Amino acid sequence: MLKREKLNKLVFKFLVTIIFLIITSTVFAIPYVDFSNPTPSNNTYTTNTTIELNFSITESSLNKLIYNWDGTNYTIFNNSLILLYNFDNISTIGEDDTNIVDISRYSINGTVTGRGTLNSSGKYNSAYSFSGKGGINTTRSLMNSLTQFTMAGWVYASATGSRISFFGQNDLVESGFIDSDSIMLWVSNGGNIDWTINSTIFPLNTWNFVVFVGQNSTSPYLNLYINGLSSQTGGEAVSNFGNSSIYNFSIGQSVFDSTGGNFTGSMDNVMVFNRSLTSDEIYHIYISNLRKYDESKYSLYINQSQNATNVLFDKSYTYFVSGINSTDDENMTEIRTIGVDTIYPSINTTQPINNTNSTDQNLDVLFTRNDTNLGSCWYSTSAETNITLNSCSNITDVVWDDGQLI
């Protein structure tokens, strides 16, 4: 009898454990996505023409991250992102002074060589600085046989020079200062583009977002974007941009040549996609920062404007973020709305005429008011302050005192 009771207890415990495991694995399998500061609350109106949004994502196996702004999806993270270095020296993900972790799905980690040092004044958090004697090496020939690519990064150049490296793979896809006046994108197969530096568009000692895009079959085949705007196009249609080279992908050194070409300045958030991003997508990576700050924790910061040249228009916008993990479990934030309203409401009194006398103690005060997002109306007289006008309607139910100056 005692044995049977013990057996029953064991079976019960076993079942409880199984149920607990099923529940926890189900709950925690879904990516966690949420808003964080300084994201505005839902249904708010602002006079700001750029809006800062922040999202937190918790997922150990992030597969896809979509940011939706005003009804359009922008894929910030998926398997087309083949390299992303935050350069934030996060020890919990395995970074230190010399080891850089790739937060893309491919984990192509990098090593700092020479005199590359961590600089706390990055574009986003910290960055790596190179004083002309260092760079970052990877262990992969990332750019082999690509029919499309996008290489991007924040570049703080302190000096230009001849054959100075930004990022790329020697003998296959190369980018940087080709001479003291030009930025070049060269591909082994498909030509090159050479942009003469305009110091207004690309000033030295300032963070500039530089993007090199290649697409083999659609013009423009090669495209250079500076700070979200296309600055130079060219190239030619090809089957791919080069089958292979024996070199690995490098940053800040060994791009135009197998050695040397060291960059002077800082670099932050270098990323590579194996597809060509549209100009709208490029604008959205220009205004965003996807950052991994713990083993399974990411943050996505967006500084949203209308586009690279315009601030947000006066209207209501919706936005949300959706995360998908490797087992295709999806979770998304609520869809929030924010209204941009920079136009002041107008108000004009139509009756009575200003500075006149009336014998009518029931005199109605009529006015017109106009605004797309009208809030409230109220009035003050010498006798009373802040009387709310329901529905912003005319003042029609006041009996004014005889002899009153209103």
Add this chain to the structure above:
Amino acid sequence: MTIWVNDSANQQNSSKLTFSISVPQSQNNQNPAPSNGGGGSGSSSGYSEKTSLESINLLANGNIYSYKQLAPGKTKIEVQDKSLVFDSVEISTSRLINDLEVKLTEETIISNVENLPGAYRYLIVDTNNLLDSWVYKRAINFKISKSIVNERKVSLYIYENTWKEIETNKLGEISNFIYYKSKVPHFSVFAVKISKKESSDEKVLENKIENNSDIKVKVNDSTNFNKTYFYIILFIVVLILTFLIKLIKKASKKEYTHKRKIKRRII
């Protein structure tokens, strides 16, 4: 005066306006009486204001007032037939209105809607070419002979599928008539009802003797109020006392019987 407006993004704008109110002494001093035609200008009291209109008979098919163009602001349509309950209709519009028609009718019984029990008169206001949204204020002024009112409560009712009472204010008394005003939510069929005796706790008196104006003074008749309550409280106290006396008597009777029983046992 400053009128403020803000929007959802909390941006504010304001408009400043200065005006004064000064009622001419002659109007303040005169006894508010409707003129028998011949015109008159506006006054602060409202109901004594008259415009020149010919006498009309509303009891038949009603009378239609037509306006080729009605300017924004307040318009008062007045009925000068003193035998009628209908005194005037006020319409305050926010815009210029073209080809406005207002038809006023007064009936003793009504056929197209259910009759209101105890209704004294039905007042009907029909309009053409007038949207509700253009009108920001409407009021109906009516008068009833003092002898008919006889201190009873007078209310205006509006028909909105059922009869609903509207706040009715007594404006004052002029010769044999008592004048009333009701702000109405829209024009419709109205009924004047004279019901039970006017509540005695609030009387509207006109301060005619003091300054011959139509300033209304509300006086609380606290004497009557206190008397009623005094009698109720007195009645309750008497009841409680009677109950207590009975209770004491019962208790003392019990004690007496108990003591007698003990005495008997001792004996």
